Amino acid sequence: MNSVGAIARTPNAKHRLSLRYDDERLPFLTADQGSRSNGGTSTTSAATTHHAVAPESDGSKYLKIGLYGLINAVILVPLMISFSQIIFRDPVFQPYLADLVKLTMVSGAVHQICFSVLSTLPFAVGQVQDAGLIFLSAIATSIVHSLHKADTVFVMEEVLATTLFTLCGSTALLGVALVITGKLRWASFVQYLPMPVVGGYFAFIGFFCLQAGVAMMSGKEVKEITDWAQLTDLKSFYLCAPGIVAGIFMWVVTQRIQHFTILPMCMLTILALFFGSMAVSGTSFQDARAYGWIAPLPNATMNFLDIYKHFQPSHFHAEFMLDQLPSWIAMYFVVAFSSSLDVAAIEMALHKPLDHNAELQTVGWSNVISGLTGGFTGSYIFSSTIFSMKSGVDSRLTGVLVFALELALVMSPFSIISYVPKLFFASLQTLIFVDLFMEWIVHARKSMYVSEYLIVWFTFVVMVLWNLQAGIVLGIVGAAFNFIVSYVESTSIRRVWKQSHVKRQFKERISLLKSRGSIVTLELDGYIFFGSSVNIMAQVRKHVLLTTDELLHQRSTRSLSTSVMATPNFNSHRLHGRTSTRNNAATPANMGLMALDDMNEYLSEYSADAPIPACRTRFLVLDFDRVTGIDVTAVRSGFNMIKQMLVENGISLVFANLPKHIEAMLRLHDVFDDNDMNTNSCDNVPTKAFETLDIALEWCEDGLLAKEVPVSDSASRLLQSGRIMQLLDVLLPKGGGGSVEHVGGDKVDDVTGPLYVQTQSFEKGQLIYTCGGDVDGFYVIGKGLVDVYLPSTEHKKMGPGFTGRKRIMQVTNGGLLGDVDMILNKKHSFTAEARSNCFIFFIPTAAMDTMKQQHPNLAARFDKAIMRSMALHILEVRVADE
Structure with a gap:
């Protein structure tokens, strides 16, 4: 369904989009319409001209505008009424709900006319949207609680004035922030909000809508999860069950039958069944209101200007606005993020790139005007927008018609909610719940890692059990922690086999080929921080090799339990009193290599007669070409320890491609000795740094040749003679x-x-x-x-x-x-x-x-x-x- 604008990038969403928007039985977009929608340049190829229909007459065009404008209004008006009941769900607002519902409808109409005039899309539909809905509700409830807790006794006029001024002011400021974001071309930055956190929030929107619908149908205050215990009586069951069943029914039908008329038909069916049941049972409107099926009549005949009578500056208490700042900041990011997703969904269906920053400015200006007219936050309703686009409507008159119909209902002298059953609005809220819950709790599992899916649940549960702001903050913290863990577990260091680009004489090249295993080259990736230093140390132990004699000598000269080379594997054998018989056995002639992280087991797969045999490590080269940064903890606990371990075993530590700031950090913490950078000697295992990996490998190879091939300058001797x-x-x-x-x-x-x-x-x-x-x-x-x-x-x-x-x-x-x-x-x-x-x-x-x-x-x-x-x-x- 997804008629409220919240979208999910899951496999299920892609499937639904393909079914709902590509395969709907809607009129073909004519060649003339395709030209106008693409700035006057026809994009219809000759191969597809047989799909185009003849240009329609003006009468047919206006009939289509009227038809699709009416369908959109039929869907959107009940949603605006449901949203109003969600925003003002606190019991103190119930006597004034008729006025507040019409105020929400005015806001929806303002958003629609703004999008019809300002948007680059002539078929755009914009209304009060669910993304900022929960924040507005939280702000309204927070203001009520703050006023009740204050020492001064406030009358209801002050509560309404303070709440309404805060909500519309927050909306206007949100619009200003969105316009600035678009002007500065920061639309991509607001999308950095972790998707699992957004998923948990959207799931909470669904739960919140269900909870508001249940509270409305039962007539009881349901704010916390513990309040659901009040609904166990039989009357509450009778009042709530039909609405919940109707919402689930609409979701199932709209999923199975892909046609644009299905949802309006379901809505009309619910109304027909209800009023038919009233006629059959002989129940009057007065009886239905008395039992709780329909909201009571307002105390007086309604006037259009009555919806603004509660905006009394003299009753406004600005000192309570600052407390809502955290909610407003969270609302800004969520609305900006959601609007960007809406634009992306429209862009995908339109097959045409859109300027996200320009569209975000359109959303911003709509919210500015809505706030100044006493309205609430809104954005694109992407499903209705795509519905209008696929129907071939390229006129802004469709949006103007939706605006006119909403405004006509606002100006009517009666209250809509006093004649339409509560279960009708609650069924729409249940539909939203099922749609969002299935999308973000059920189907999202297919497109996320388990850790990310757990964050969706974690965010959702915190919001349900605690509050909205805590859920977002803790969800972001959880996502950050998940990133750290994933980053540490990812391959940030890997062994590579490389050689320098020095072309030597054949004898030297053969010698290097057999002894190049003495040069261990490790490539490091990303940002090295305190979490990854442990993994780097473990990888160094894994790849550096010593001879068996050296290890036996180490065991005889010092306790490995205090050595930086000690490993849990070796010490665990000692703790359990087990001694490997291999440690006392004679070393085979064709072996003699040991890995530092497995000192008790010979590397039997390594053989001296292999084409490229494993060798005792002489040089460890760390390539920093892909490293972006390093923190001080990694230097102190990682590289200093690595240097100490290697120096003790006669292995030179060599750095390559060191960025200047990383080299400065390493030098500051004494990773390099004073004479390391000023000597070309390979003696005394210096720690060195080179500008490139090629130069570093060349230095290591020269060192190997000096050890493997006796130095004799035959060339100089023969030339001199x-x-x-x-x-x-x-x-x-x-x-x-x-x-x-x-x-x-x-x-x-x-x-x-x-x-x-x-x-x-x-x-x-x-x-x-x-x-x-x-x-x-x-x-x-x-x-x-x-x-x-x-x-x-x-x-x-x-x-x-x-x-x-x-x-x-x-x-x-x-x-x-x-x-x-x-x-x-x-x-x-x-x-x-x-x-x-x-x-x-x-x-x-x-x-x-x-x-x-x-x-x-x-x-x-x-x-x-x-x-x-x-x-x-x-x-x-x-x-x-x-």
Whole structure:
């Protein structure tokens, strides 16, 4: 049904929208109407022109406006009466309910004329809406209680004046706030109210409507959940049961039969059955009023101006308005949020983007005018708006007709509620209850996590058992707590396998491939706070590995129960007096690795003969590229502890991509030692920080190579002795045999080398080749360091967001350069620049072709070097998490 404007983004809501608005048996929107609704530009394609009907005559057009305007009025007028009884549900207002009902109808009429004039949608329908209804009721009840508790005795005129001035003033101020929100284009910010809290609030609206309807039918005061005990007598059952059954009946029928006439027909059926029963039983209106079926007659004939007689400034007590500020603030957010959802629902059905900020201003101005005329909060009634749109009504006259009909009923001299049974209005309130309760309590479970669904229930129960404001505040607190828990449990840290972009000689690359497991790289995401530091510490323990001998040595030198490396798993074995036999067993030759978080179990799946074996951790790299911030608790309880644990076990802690403010925070709390940032040595396990992850990994790899491969500067030694070609021979892979004298030999020396190889020296900063330059061969780095990068001018050409020079790789001793471009027979893709003084071998393409004919075995060594380098690069890329 959802005729009151509250919407739910649940699977059930989407299903109902598709059935109700896409498949209703309504007239087709003509091509001419489609053009007008889209600013005069026809959007009807040639393929769909056979659906368009002939332009209707003026008589048919006005008949349609009258028909759909009447249908909307038939639905909306009873709702306005029901809403009035909800706002003024306190028993002190009952003698004045006839005037207050008409005041609510005036407010609905004002909203309608405002939306008809100001909205960008010519078919817009706006009325007093349920979103702010409960807050108005809470404010009215609060003022009554405050006046009763005051030392001064107040007459009823003062109660009415203070209540009405506060309600209309709150409405006008709400409108001003909504206009400002739209002007500042803050419509998206008000949607930050957690959806589960809104769901609990909408469910409470339904319960509140049911409770108000039951109180109206029974004639008893039902404000708290404990007051329902008063309804156990037989008379209350007779008075309430028909209205509740009728409301459930309307909900079932409107769900099963998708047609725009169903709801009005159900309403007319209820009235027909009631008045038919009165005629059959011979019950008069006086008898029905006496028993409680119909509200009593007012004391005098009603006049239009009588609805404003209670606005007496002399009876107004402004000192009670400030107490309603919390309710007003909550009402602002809820109404703004609900209005944004209404606009979104209309936008979805219209298949046309709407300016949410402009529409929010329309809602704001409507509330300003409504408040100034003594009315109450309102917004779009999205179901009626979509109903008018789907019916092909694109005239503002439909809204004007609804306004005129509501105003005509207000100006009538009789009270509507004195002739229409209470169960009729209560059935509408029950319909609202069932619709909202099914939407937000039953069907919402399909579209929410369990924790969010519990917040819906928590918010709803707090509102029912305590009050509205407490439910919203505690619901938001619960949603915030749920976010913290979910954020902590989410994967904020993960292990990745990455390598630097340094292209080294083949022997070093093979060594790094086997020992790269010694570098543990962890990527951190999001904001690191006190809740996530524990998870980070646990992940570090999980991924850092030590040898068994080191762990046994730790156990013999100190108690693990006091160590920062102690784990619950290990200590639990000690507490229960169990000792693992594996701890005393000899370490297998092909093993020797232990995980810090499971010290009693060998990692049997790790094997030394694996292609990429697990290794004892030497470096822990923390990548902060996706980290947005950090708090002091995470620094003190997290990273200081991690540093202490790693240093004690000879593991270097390395930070990469540290934002400046995070680096300052870490330095402030002594995560870095004084000399950490000023040394390039890998000794004494320093804690270091690097600008990028690539540079950090390069530093770690240099450290591994210094430990794994004995440092010997053969390049410098051979160059100083003048044996230049012997250096190239050392860098190339071994051949299949041959002699230097034989024309087919595979050795590179001073005889064969100069035939095909050119030697070049480059100073630091000198370009070797440029991006886009012609390819005439490839290079082998004899000694030095070369940066390969994409220049900023070419980087920008890739599209928006790409700026600056992009580093591709770095090539060092023994690495090949330009080989890929040569094989692809294209221009150079990047620029190569000497990062240090370099000595480089250059093999031209023509010389390579000659070598294949004159010295095929030597050419095969070059081909093997290229193929082996590329194959290893493919393996490295496949293993790495890029």
